[in-house]
Amino acid sequence: MWSLLLKYNPVSRVAVYGFMNPVFGVILSAWLLAENDQAFGVKTAAALGLVCLGIYVVNRPRAASAADSVS
16 A cells, blocks of 8 residues: 555655554554553643644645745
């Protein structure tokens, strides 16, 4: 699946989704190992939120700036 994503998308957009590994790791450990208290604490929720925010910031569409339209 990874190679198919890279075939049709730029590497810079696909590689950032590798940072979703901690998010899925926490969710799966909470589900499979019953670590709900530790997995969904305030610090962990904040860390996972920051990971998701970073992925959004990297992949959001950019607004055209004045410098882009002058060339």
